[in-house]
Amino acid sequence: xxxxxxxxxxxLKDNNIVQFPHQxxxxxxxxxxxxxxxxxxxxxxxxxxxxxxxxxxxDIEKLEQILFxxxxxxxx
Numbered sequence: 001x002x003x004x005x006x007x008x009x010x011x012l013k014d015n016n017i018v019q020f021p022h023q024x025x026x027x028x029x030x031x032x033x034x035x036x037x038x039x040x041x042x043x044x045x046x047x048x049x050x051x052x053x054x055x056x057x058x059d060i061e062k063l064e065q066i067l068f069x070x071x072x073x074x075x076x
Contacts, residue, residue, distance in 0.1 A: 024075035034071050038063070 026034070041063055046052045 026071055026075050030074040031071075034067055034074070037070065038067050041066075 042052070042055075045055050045059060045063070049055045
């Protein structure tokens with residue numbers, strides 16, 4: 001245990017600590033943008049298909065993929 005603390009102190013002293021990558025996060029403004037985008041696209045799809053229930057599952061899957069890609073691009 002003593003050796004562990006000594007090595008840790010050396011790492012701190014020499015600034016040799018490995019920084020792990022942080023998890024990218026999306027800002028609150030960007031998240032709100034994605035939510036509004038989803039709502040607008042869903043409304044347009046519903047208008048094209050006369051109602052939400054008539055939207056084909058394939059179109060909903062495509063919408064989900066687009067939103068996932070947009071959110072991923074906005075993560076920092």
